[in-house]
């Protein structure tokens with residue numbers, strides 16, 4: 342009897358303590374547990390999802406899983422569509438299969454199509470130095486093909502060629518030319534990297550492009566040698582170009598978006614964004630074991646699960662500020678999902694006062710949470726406390742030379758002024774332990790340390806709660822490179838130098 346009574350008391354206590362968690366730390370500890378984490382990660386990184394490549398059917402299945410997890414936590418859908426999706430098109434392009442260029446009767450076999458529709462052209466071309474503004478002075482280039490040197494007078498390196506090519510194209514179009522050939526003098530290794538880089542690409546389509554006459558404009562890079570360039574008769578230049586054009590395909594993909602209103606009548610007008618990308622690189626080259634599925638457990642089933650954990654927690658215990666949850670697609674194609682969002686915001690950017698992004702290349706130190714941009718916002722104290730409460734030390738970017746801050750979705754927001762670091766699993770250097778899994782087929786769910794991840798998620802959830810409940814709105818620290826953008830976005834008076 343007494344034993345029974347004692348047992349009932351224990352159960353009652355357990356019920357009370359789970360239903361009435363009081364502090365933010367208790368709330369974080371209560372809703373995040375290992376079984377749920379494993380459930381999410383094992384599904385998201387399952388071979389069946391074939392690496393969640395942007396625009397694939399499996400990418401859509403992953404999105405559905407995330408959307409319905411949000412639904413199950415009571416998170417409200419995207420108010421614009423009443424679904425949990427922000428669906429959009431991407432333009433995927435691949436190089437032409439036929440591409441031939443001859444000048445003064447000589448064939449040039451090393452060609453990259455920057456811009457090319459199917460066409461067969463021939464005639465006289467005009468040589469215009471480096472193709473800068475001054476080179477066009479007094480020249481009538483209407484209807485002509487322009488031939489120029491790649492890069493600028495200062496540098497004709499690959500970087501300079503790439504850096505100048507858009508302006509040159511715009512200038513040639515403005516002056517009425519029908520096409521632009523840039524002659525480059527790159528070493529073979531650099532040229533092949535350049536042409537690989539310009540090979541398959543995915544981008545957000547330019548809304549105006551479709552019905553624009555610029556569409557027919559052809560723009561090529563042609564690699565040659567100094568000898569050949571010097572021998573070219575630039576005063577009398579004829580050409581032929583033939584191509585079947587770049588291959589274009591539309592990919593339909595989606596960000597996953599949900600929202601929970603805050604409890605404070607004033608602070609709820611401000612949103613904290615909890616974000617992570619859920620796409621990965623899909624199917625790729627087989628590794629030593631023959632595995633071709635790039636599961637992306639670390640990158641970024643881990644981050645995706647952080648956002649789900651946050652949503653479940655806030656679904657149960659609201660915060661003072663409102664919460665917006667965004668799972669981005671297209672990150673691996675060049676941060677496209679987050680770029681699309683900032684161009685088409687569902688919740689205005691000026692109401693998003695903080696972006697708490699999570700993404701990661703993996704971990705090599707399970708005593709840490711590595712937060713890219715930790716010291717760059719005034720919320721540092723909350724993130725340090727959040728992680729420390731669950732036994733982790735929050736550290737800032739250990740490899741600033743890698744430019745990680747500007748390589749994940751957080752930068753799409755940060756560059757517009759939203760304070761937005763990226764919370765990542767613990768790493769203190771880019772070493773073999775990171776490289777072993779980073780963008781490798783072996784980045785699988787069963788290779789993860791779930792005891793560590795439990796602390797990692799509880800730390801993330803608590804950090805988020807502390808930020809969302811702080812009466813003080815977080816911002817960039819003084820002098821940060823994105824502080825000025827933040828001042829503009831939120832209409833703040835810049836904290837300029839004090840004058841006596």
Ligand SMILES: [Zn+2]
Pocket residue numbers: 618640641672700701702
């Ligand atoms: Zn990632």
